Structures are given as C-alpha cells and as structure tokens.
Amino acid sequence: MTTASPSASRQAWLVVALLVPVALLNYLDRQMLATMKTSVMEDIPGIALEANWGKILAWFKWTYAILSPVGGYLADRFSRRHVIAGSLFAWSAITWLTGHVTTYEQLLATRAIMGISEAFYIPAALALIADYHRGPTRSKAVGFHQMGIYCGVILGGFSGYAADSAHHGWRWAFDVCGLVGLAYAVPLFFLLKNPPRDGAGVAASKTSPFAALGELLSNRSFLLLVAYFTLPALAGWVVRDWMPAILKAEFKIGQGKAGVSAALYWQSAAIVGALAGGFLADRWMKRSQRGRIWVSAIGMALIVPAMFGVGYSPQTGHLEVAIAFLILFGLGWGFFDCNNMPILCQVARPELRATGYGIMNLVSISCGGFADYGFGALRDRGVPIFGIFSVFAATAILSVILVLLIRPRETDSGLPPISH
Template identity: 65%
Template sequence: MSPPSNAVRYAWFVVALLFPVALLNYLDRQMLATMKASMVGDIPTIANKADWGLVLGSFKWTYALLSPFAGYVADRLGRRYVIAASLFVWSAVTWWTGHVTTFNELLAARALMGISEAFYIPAALALISDYHPSSTRSRAVGVHQTGIYLGQILGGFAGYMADSPDHGWRWAFSTCGMIGVIYALPLLALLRNPERPAETIAEKADKVAHGGVVRGLLTNRNFLLLVLYFTLPAIAGWVVRDWMPEILREKFSLGQGKAGMSAILYVQLASIVGVVLGGSLADRWMRRSSRGRIYASAIGMTLFLPALFSVGNAGTLGIAIIGLIVFGIGWGFFDCNNMPILCQITRPELRATGYGIMNLVSISCGGFGDWAFGALRDRHVPLNMIFGTFAGIALLSVFVVLLIKPNEEKPAPKPAA
C-alpha cells in the first residue's frame, strides 16, 4: 500500500528545505581549501603546509568528537531543533572566520565550526530517512547530497572571489555566514519532527534484548562493518576535497581560481550523476533483494580504483580531470547509500547516533589523513605512491561492505501535526 499523497509531498518538502542547508554546510567548508593562497598570504603566522593541514584537521577532529553526542541529542530531543540550531551557530562562526587575523584565531574558528556543524548531517539524514520509505530513501538522500556537491562546486569558485580586489576571502566568509543565520529562522518554523509509529510487542522485546545505545550499536556486527566501510574510502575523499586544488595548482602551474574550479567542479558534477544513478539503482534493486543498496554501493567503490590510480599518475590536467570524474561518480554511489544501509541494520531511534559514531571514526581518520598528506608532501613523497595506497584501501572496502547482512525495512512514519 502506497503512503498518502500529503505524506509523500511533505517527505519531499523536507528534502527541499534541507537542500540549501546542505549547500551552505559544504560551501562554508570548501571555501577554505580553494582560498588557501590568499588566506596564507594575509595571515603570515601560518608557517608551512603542516600548519595548514592542522587547520584542516582541527575542523575534522572537533566535528568527529562531537558527532556521536550530536546524533544522540537529535535522537532524543528531535531532529528539527538540532538542525536549525546547528545552521545558526555554524553560520555565525563562518561570519567570524572572515574577521580572523592570526593562525590561532583561524584554528579556533575552524574548531568551533566543526563543533557546530557536527550536529547537522546525522540529524538531517535521519530526518529524511524517517520520512522516506525504502522505495525512495536512496533517491531522497541522494537529492540532499546533491546540495552538498553544489556547495562544494560554489566553494571551488571561491578562489576567483579571493583573487577579486573588490571582494576577497573575508567578504566571502562574512556573506555566507549572514545568509545561513537568516535562513535558520524560517527553517525552524517549517520543519516538523515525524510521529513515531506504535511499537509492537516483538519490537519492544527486541529493544529490551539489545539494550541502550552502546549495546544496540557497538555490539552490532553489521554496524561495525558499516563504520569500517564508511571510514576507509573517506580518507581519500577528504584528501581529494581538501588538497586537490593545491595539488593541481602546484603540479600544473595554475592560478588559484582555475585550480579550485578544476579540482572541485568536475568531481562534484560527476557526484551528482553518481547519486542519481546510484540512488535510482539502489531503490530499484531493493525491490528484488534486501542487499540492493549494498550492491549499488560496492559498484561505486570499484570505480575508485582506476580513478585514484589516474589521479596519482596524471601527466596532464586532462588525465587528472578524467580521474576526478570517475572518482565523483563512484563517490555518488557510495554517498547516497550509507544512511539507507544504516537504516537496514539499526532501529530508528539509533540512526542519528549511529551516523554520528560513523562520523567520529571516519572524520577523525580524515583529519589525520589531511595532516599526514601535508607532512608527506613536505617530505616530497610521490603522489602516485600516496594515491596508489588509497586505491588499495578502496579495494579492501568492497569486500567489507559485501559482508554486511541487512534486515527488512518498515514503512515511514507520518509527519507530526
């Protein structure tokens, strides 16, 4: 039986409301990478690449450490308030980033942004999954993730804004911060938390048997496998996102604007194609097999292998861009199915917490990857060796995801009045 039309419309309305939030979430992050040269030139206390890696890592480490707590808060207090508050606070911090003058201030601003942004993604993806049934869940998450990719694309053009004598990197941060602060108010008014369906006797017994959050998640074999799968490819993903503008700028002697555009535009447009294809394939595959999302995600991961090899060994900008396009398609397949797979192996009231734990492990490793990449490049380790290692990790990830055994999914709840 199909859900009522009003419920379907509101389910997609939730995605539409969160789309610009996702865009701002990653625009605010990506601008830092593409405006690096201007910021380093304007803040002389940033001494070397390792210092810049520490700036990138400070965001990830605070984001990661707060993610499980943020997910727990969203599961207990409701997604709506957590989402709106997160947007408001991180946007205020974005505005402040445009006014920092020292390395330590920038480090503190990125750490505070990591704390505030940690509350958004687990709550947002859990809310979307609450409203969307199995038949549309991967596509709905994919549409939301498209907002993330568009935010990264706009962030890729921020290098041109940084080079502009009429604007500059400070104007970019201040403007984006003000937009987010203003949008948080109507977002709070329009979002609603879903009604939880009444639990059956069997569900209550299962909840008692599996205990609380720690026991319900950390003793779940399938969840631990998903955490590992979520983490391994993300290390390469963070390095591509944070360091690729600088890699292309140095390797091919590009300007800051063109390097940022080349590093971000193609991979994110390809990711949009990936979430459309990967989400549609996964939702269709689920009609025939409960492992449909797992198979679709594994296909995306196999695309990482040639992509990372070509990026690491590219002798021309064109070859590097082709590798980034293939990487983006694979990332889209991977990205739109992580929360839907989580929904198949955990109870609804544990999903935001579960995704927060996934973020904790994944982004902590991503922060270490950012720092390690900068340190390795300071020591002139060849790019092909670094990205070849990433390709080997991606191959391991394919085997990990295929070990996950999903459960059957239940219908989506109606919105609360």
C-alpha cells in the same frame, strides 16, 4: 505496505527540498577555506608551514568527529528539527566570524568551533530524511540531499576567484556565506517538521547513551559499515581539501582555475552518480534486500582506478587527465554516498540511526583529519603524489570486500509508510 497519502508524500519531499540548501551551505563553508588556501596563508603569515595548514583542516575534522555522536544522540532523543536549525544558525555565525580572524591561532580556533557546530547537522538531517522516506524512495531522497553537498563544494571551488579579486577577497566570501546561513535558519525552524512517532518509537527514543552505544557496537553489520564508511574518507577528504593546492602546484595554474578544476567536474559527476545510484538502488531493492549494498560496491570499485589515475596524472603533464580521473572518482563517490544512510537503516532501528551515523562520522572524520595532516607532512617531505594515492586505491579495494560482508535485515517493520 499500504500506499502513503499524497499530502504525506509531499511533506516527505518538502523536507528534502528544505534541507538541500542547508547541505549546500554546510559544505560551501568547508570548501572555501581549502580553495582559498594561498590567499589565506599570505594574509595570515603565522600559518607558515603546509603541516600547519593541515592542522587547521584536521582540527575542524577532529572536533566535528568527536561531537557527531553527541549530535546524533540528541537528534534521536529529542527533536531532529531543533538540532538541524540550531546547527545551521551556529555554524553560520562562526563562518562570519572566520572572515574577521587575524592570527593563525584565531583561525585554528574558529575552525575547531565550526567543527563543533556542524557536527550536529548531517546525522540529524539524514535520519530525518530516512524517517520520512521508508523503502522505495529512500536512496533517491538521500541522493537529492547529497546533491546539495556537491553543489556546495562546486560553489566553494569558485571562491578562489573571489579570493583573487581586488574588490572582494577571501574575507568577503566568509561574511556573505555566514549572513545567508543566519537568514535561512529562521524560516527553516518554522517550516521543518518532525514526523509523528508511535508509542513504541517514543519509548525507544529514551534509550540511554550507554545502552544505545552498546546496542550499536554489538552489531557486527554496523561495525562493518563503520569501517566501510571510513576507509574511502581518507581519499575523499584529501581530494576535497588538498586537490586545489595539488593541481595549482603540479600543473602551474592559478588559484581560481585550480579551485574550479578540483571541484566542478568531480562534484558534478558525483551529482550524476548520487541521482543514478539512488534510482538504481531503489529499483534493485525491489528484487533483492542487498540492492543498495551492491550499488554501493559498484561505486567503490570505480574509485579504485580513479585514485591510481589521479595520482599518476601529474606525470603526464596534462590537467585534462587529472580531471578525467576525478570525474570517475565523482561517479563512484555518488554511488557510495547516497546509500550509506539507507544501508544503515537496514542494520539499525529508527531510534538509533542518527546516533549510528554520528558514530560513523566520529571514526571516519577522525581518520580524515589524520589523513589531512599526514598528507601535508608527507608533502613537506617530498613524498610522490602517486605513492600516496596508490594507498587510497588499496583502501578502496578493501572497502568493496567490507560492504559485501554486511548482512541487511528489516528494521522498519510495523511502521506505516510516509513516502512512496
């Protein structure tokens, strides 16, 4: 493989730099609602039950999940750049609108529409990064992008303080984030570029939806990756969406402190995990084609004790115990998260990667929606936290087995390198 030119390498990393703020906004808009749960429920009394709150979280995920393969296919078939910029503009408008709802039904509707608009971003963004970063920088580049996601969740954790503020409130936070996203969508559209495609790539991008679906679903390694991607999401979404409320209730702390404790530490650990896991995976790939799989499996192995520990921590009465195990969870999650698209790149050809990631999102986030709703229902029935998180630990053990069964292959052969 020949060395890429300096200008091509700069363009490849510019794409990552442009997308990091978008990833931040993508998850900030999601995390704020979970962090500001108490204020929103007090302001909109029609929500009433924990199960209804879980339904709000679930409707976002279900619409997001259903539309993810569609967004991925459009990004593969047409322009990743257009899909990314259009998605940012649409969800930012909905974020602003969320700050102006007055009823439970309106909030349910805006979250569902938010899911539709955000569904088009992640598959297109990760596929675009993979297009530019072929081989020795792929996991690192994805890790840097995921860092934006973790920073968005961290900032979302601080939104509890804005919700508690007499001068701001939860609606103000949605207004500001919506306007920032709308403003950034315009320069992003002009600065982001699609990489050039050769003749074979252009022809392959015209694959029909049914042919693309058939090719992916007949790929055993892809199906294993879908299952591997899905099982940890049951824990991941509950940790993101419910942990502020869990810590507030179990440790009798304020909404602001609970939001920060639930997001800052484990997301900071996830940043370290994503950067370290990306670097380690790219290095390991020089010695073995299974390097990224091994690094991802190590991360999943860290999640197992983390889930047991988080579930047991309320019995200790010490918030620090919960935070320590959340940090362990974050490290494992970073190792896992930065390698999902790179592993997909080892089992699916370039023209199907956004579609493939969309399918992964469809299955994973649909199950995450049921996990959110189910967690709320179980909490209404008084099921112990430790029992629920023990199930999450068991799914992580199964995930380790699944990822080790994946058989990678060369899918970028014949393509010129863009980044080294």
